[in-house]
Amino acid sequence: MNADNCALARGLVSPSYVAQGAEALAKRQKLVKAVLSQRRLPQAGWDDATIELFIQEVALMDSNNFVDNVGVGEREARVACDLVARRHYRLAHGIGRSGDVGAEQPKAAGSSLLARLANLLVADALTRAGLADLGASTVLPLATGMALTLTLLALRPLRPAGARYVLWPRIDQKTCLKAIMSAGLEAVPLALALVGDELRTDLAALEAELRRLGPANVVAVVITTSCFAPRAADDIVAVARVCEAHDVGHVINNAYGVQSAALCKLVTAAWRRGRVDAVVQSTDKNFMVPVGGAVVAAGRRRPGLVAAVNKAYPGRASMAPLLDVLMTLLHWGAPGWAAALAAREQLFWYAQEALDAFATRHGERLLRTPGNPISLALTLDTLGSQVPPPVAFLGSMLFKRCVSGTRVVARGKAAVVAGHSFVGYGAHCDAYPHDYLTFAAALGTTRADVDAFVRRLEQCFAEFRARRASAGGAEG
């Protein structure tokens, strides 16, 4: 319904009513205009109608949707199943070109525009979350781990010829280690330091290892921000300074760290004061979209690796993860995004209190982990013993009660990951002094979730103790 068509509509419906309707349409177009011109989150979240209309219309700018297109190439974005076409709004060309996943496509002006917007709005969202002085960023349709691999692959040619080591403060989650291995590099795990309840980066050990291996042989130090308590975020700023001093690469696995203002502040400080080549984060965990995307970002002082990462992705890629983020950010707008972040910060304190109270009631303790702004850990000291069931059984009790995401970490588990042997696996160190259970105050978690969790945990504790008692009785 462009101006011409609104004029024609005046022949069918009273001009004054049409005029008011046309004005309403113009207001929607202005919402689009604001985003296209400011290239930032809209000042108010868009309603569904505006989002859909915008995407559907832009999709019609792709050649596969031209009324009179004739495609005689090997890839013409034809879609056989109508349901599939519909769920992608008839966007089928993907993003990028064979040389660069960030490049625009001649056949797909619409897809190219949406991909560009997705990247621009994500950059704005990162900035608003606290990643100041952002230099460059790109959204990739890859898992965080795979994005780490690609980042390391893009970084390697920029390092001295023989460089092959990646220094890696231990974190007991498989992804990062496998990402390093998949890149054909050699991970060098560094033990953490236990300070009070908390596990922290051992900077002295890092520097020692750097010297031992020789910085020229090191591709990068890969550290982790967001992680399960009682591990703290690595000492981002200090590591950045070390990397700058030794002139080695520095990649930050910030998987779900965007949602924490504290972590964003540290990352910002790090790329201002030291060397940071790339910060990698997930789209699903930070933007509440389905699993599938990652964002690689860098600060203003050293933005170059982001473009290299884009160029390292050979071929066209799925647009779905970018579109999901774009739709979500339009839906939220600046206030929605700010509100989601603020709600999470508040939830963290709410959960801390609730779990603290729980701990007090049960003779347990919330571990003191001030360096972890997202995850909390609750000791399970009163459950551990030689009598069955083992502490780990609490995990399956919770699983059966539809509690997901919590982890029971019992001492003494051994594991081999990507060729590396670990003891005390799960606890990020060889011998953590407690069994414990973790809880995450993640984006989207609600107070109702916390309350229900505590309620079910109560039930599980009671049932666990009853089983223990009856087993003890049977034994005794």
Next chain:
Amino acid sequence: MNADNCALARGLVSPSYVAQGAEALAKRQKLVKAVLSQRRLPQAGWDDATIELFIQEVALMDSNNFVDNVGVGEREARVACDLVARRHYRLAHGIGRSGDVGAEQPKAAGSSLLARLANLLVADALTRAGLADLGASTVLPLATGMALTLTLLALRPLRPAGARYVLWPRIDQKTCLKAIMSAGLEAVPLALALVGDELRTDLAALEAELRRLGPANVVAVVITTSCFAPRAADDIVAVARVCEAHDVGHVINNAYGVQSAALCKLVTAAWRRGRVDAVVQSTDKNFMVPVGGAVVAAGRRRPGLVAAVNKAYPGRASMAPLLDVLMTLLHWGAPGWAAALAAREQLFWYAQEALDAFATRHGERLLRTPGNPISLALTLDTLGSQVPPPVAFLGSMLFKRCVSGTRVVARGKAAVVAGHSFVGYGAHCDAYPHDYLTFAAALGTTRADVDAFVRRLEQCFAEFRARRASAGGAEG
């Protein structure tokens, strides 16, 4: 509406009518049963209602959709924007786990089931297309090129320590070369042999180069099947034999080759008679889904690399490309898939005749390229001259007339790709004796497309000559 609820419905609507309705529902469940038990394409394509109902119901088996789930982890598949949730049928957990993109997820029985089915049906579809003796295959949410990179990354640790070369019969398309480079490997381009109009693998050169570099230093030979005429598919079987003889890896870029029975036959022969480590193909080009996925397959004699590739992808990945393929294969069923393939084969001959006739009318010639079952090339000898416009201008004339996918290849273009310099770029050889235009008879192309293409080409030829004449007149 399970049996209980149908029984209750009998209290509201006549039992005999409800009985007939319940029977109709049971028939739909049997369609699902057939696929779950046979793990093959359904005997008849499913209608939209069955596809949607199945996926929606299975999606409710994921924990994020449980009515009473309490998520307290860092990744609970919460989706902020309802439009996003809807387009993914509320599937948000993605596929795989941190250690293996093919692994199932405890939190997501539904997603895991759909991912498994997607893989099983794709394997069946490959077999039906002619890839007999299939040993293993996996669908990855990656571009073909990125899948090639990942395949090479997974292959490398299986090769001798210092191996770093990839032998690569030249093809003038950036993806493959960049894929090799992104994997941190060194591509060694091999010139093709011109036989008649056709460009073919130079086996002697390949063997010579293998000997020169030493097989232990070679990670793999990477060849290409589907490509633009006048390049032929590489000599798949012969290369497989060479690789077996020299014990080097062999990866086949079969980007859009599944759609050709001839290419499938050759790949099958190759992995039966020689060494093939992996065959990589695109989902969008072969299954008419939006860009975003690739299939890595291997024959029965050497299936191992496929699992290694799955393990090399660190982290959870987007499910969208798998779901698209699954929906499409259910939509087609065995007969629909067979029909799509058959239609393409017929279209190839139809196009050949139509272009032949065009060529005859205009004093041009369809290049003889029996080794390319998908692409055709038409000489542009009568257009080339010193007088403007240049031959390449024909391309933009076609673009403006909404013809996409055709390429005008004019002689003498130089290019640097991934650090390698090429002359005659676009023509796959330094000095091809003709300017030409390519056409692809790809899956989904219709006779109406061919007819419209020929019609618009006629117009462009006429207009091109008119411009040339007026330019010539101006000059003369």
Next chain:
Amino acid sequence: MNADNCALARGLVSPSYVAQGAEALAKRQKLVKAVLSQRRLPQAGWDDATIELFIQEVALMDSNNFVDNVGVGEREARVACDLVARRHYRLAHGIGRSGDVGAEQPKAAGSSLLARLANLLVADALTRAGLADLGASTVLPLATGMALTLTLLALRPLRPAGARYVLWPRIDQKTCLKAIMSAGLEAVPLALALVGDELRTDLAALEAELRRLGPANVVAVVITTSCFAPRAADDIVAVARVCEAHDVGHVINNAYGVQSAALCKLVTAAWRRGRVDAVVQSTDKNFMVPVGGAVVAAGRRRPGLVAAVNKAYPGRASMAPLLDVLMTLLHWGAPGWAAALAAREQLFWYAQEALDAFATRHGERLLRTPGNPISLALTLDTLGSQVPPPVAFLGSMLFKRCVSGTRVVARGKAAVVAGHSFVGYGAHCDAYPHDYLTFAAALGTTRADVDAFVRRLEQCFAEFRARRASAGGAEG
């Protein structure tokens, strides 16, 4: 994406690609323009993307969808359930105003526009189907029968004060009789004349009855065109002449007659040569939409009752049936509508041949009913006897085999409908000389339907005879 926004997009994507995309959007707007300016079916059917975009955009012209609307009335078209809003494209104001269901609404320019278009395109579709010299028509969200009632209610005040009779050539289907009764009028059934196999209007009886009751006491003659064989369409033209001569109203129940060129021709002739006040038809049966709408039409010589009908509907009404028809007509366009009609005509002959052959094989006969261009009747003489099962049992055998829509009419059934007693009910006359089964060649029926029907009928005949034989054997 108006011109302003396309211009802004040039800052994000190459101007030449954006230009091509913008041109593609402009082409879609031109499709809309053509319909708005010509007010006829589009020259080619619209694709789904165009239909959706158009309706979604127009829906945003309704006040309930204004970004900044403040509604403080009792009816502000707020929709509580998002799923409901979505399925109606957020159109919630319905059609009409309290005084006139055809009136436009100040609050809903979009809905008003769509309703107007629906009416205009339906008028065009009627004309194209063969209803020439159409004077006025309106689409109502009412069943055909309810539309008949409303038509009679609107007609009555235009007739002399005491008029209360409706003359009605018998048709054994409840709707029409109930429609007359619901309007508070008194139906006077007229027996049909049996001519050969066919039941036809008895004009002499009609005139006699008119004279007996006195034309001033008669509101209208209500006749039927589309009906089950062996009843023929009433003699439309002759009745129109009689009504003109006697100056009584004439309403035609043309329920599914639009789909027959022959019936349309007769209706046209009737309103050209005699008196026709209104012709009522169903939207679902003639336009393949869900049940819910009717069209009241009139010829150029006497168009006035249509407006009176609109005015007789008090209050705003559901827009759904109009929107369904509009979407369908845009989807078909002129060629799709023509093709659907042509396919039906061909199917009629195809079915006739197939059933004729069946009849010959089984010693039955297709009744000769040249006056019925839609329905066919097959004798069941060889099945009838005193031995069980009764002929009617064939009907439930077909029902169980998922054959719907066929009717087995056995002799001798009595029924009371709307206070009138009938014998031989179902056969439109007291004593039709055959049992028979009906078949309709309706819009959308396919050759595959006919073939499957004949196949299942064969099975049922065989099974029926087997049961009869075994029952006979048991008896004998």
Next chain:
Amino acid sequence: MNADNCALARGLVSPSYVAQGAEALAKRQKLVKAVLSQRRLPQAGWDDATIELFIQEVALMDSNNFVDNVGVGEREARVACDLVARRHYRLAHGIGRSGDVGAEQPKAAGSSLLARLANLLVADALTRAGLADLGASTVLPLATGMALTLTLLALRPLRPAGARYVLWPRIDQKTCLKAIMSAGLEAVPLALALVGDELRTDLAALEAELRRLGPANVVAVVITTSCFAPRAADDIVAVARVCEAHDVGHVINNAYGVQSAALCKLVTAAWRRGRVDAVVQSTDKNFMVPVGGAVVAAGRRRPGLVAAVNKAYPGRASMAPLLDVLMTLLHWGAPGWAAALAAREQLFWYAQEALDAFATRHGERLLRTPGNPISLALTLDTLGSQVPPPVAFLGSMLFKRCVSGTRVVARGKAAVVAGHSFVGYGAHCDAYPHDYLTFAAALGTTRADVDAFVRRLEQCFAEFRARRASAGGAEG
């Protein structure tokens, strides 16, 4: 995914995960079970996934959706346009049969089930809103006015032969008067009594008129509950007693009265203590669905007219309005419905305070109308004068500011509606002593609406006075 298929899924995904998923599915089936067995609003509102799955599955119980149906009738619910089929969840058979719009359909078990449920849940919702002792109710796909017409048509045959009058306490809204006229009856308007600011039923006049016309000549008294202030709801209970005493019909136009607990209480009292034949209400205004449906209800003492109304609707009808209500009530559940009603009651008081404050600021007054629990009226005494613009202009100022639903009622308007002449039209009486503006606290109105309304009204008042001043200046 019935039990069989879940069992098969165990061969593809870990049994324990499948088991948890299957349990989740079972929980959804239990939600359905609860509604089917209790036939009341669910205890908690359903989420979108459950609603959609339920309706889609039930839709597959209709014969047009059977995988192997062969339709050879004239009405087989084929849908030509896929978009249309989708938006109706492939439900195409409508509701009812030719004899009864409440009857079930052999071809459509699913539609029949949904229609039954819609009726049952609406009955429950009415009861919960306060209509106690409900005897019968039916949801019709008709405007409230048309439902009134049908109700009167169904009532008339139950009244003495010559009865033709309908007594009707005046309300200045066209629908009701037209509804009476469309039914072929004669409306006898009764003037209201002005008591304080409020317009009330003049019972003495009603009885006088009844006696004058003779009760046997009166079909019914039709009164109105929900209306614009300063008119009060008619005196429902007293009229019911009068009708019982005189043995005449009594139909209540309760268009948007369900949302008011006070009105529901009065209706209940009326049908307990006096005669009420039918109460007619709109679905859109009371249940926040798109325009299109009405509910006809009756109390336990005299439930019979409801069935007669169903039988008076000849033919199958649109299912859309029933489905919309069903979906909405499932979406709300009992708590959602209760919350919506409670919010409205609170809003009424909020608005009253806000408008009162506005009035005080501007020298106006909120009219005292305790008998109207939904609408409020604000005097415009300070705006009226001989100087332009006229008071009515305030209405278009508000319209241009996107305020909809408010009415400016200026004195002295004459109108002819359905043949009746009125003076003071809009004010429900010949000479109301104030100009005024109405506001409705309707279901779904929010505090934000009230605040925005007051804000814009402030602006309009200011602007109005400025124009008046400048006009006055110009004049002076």
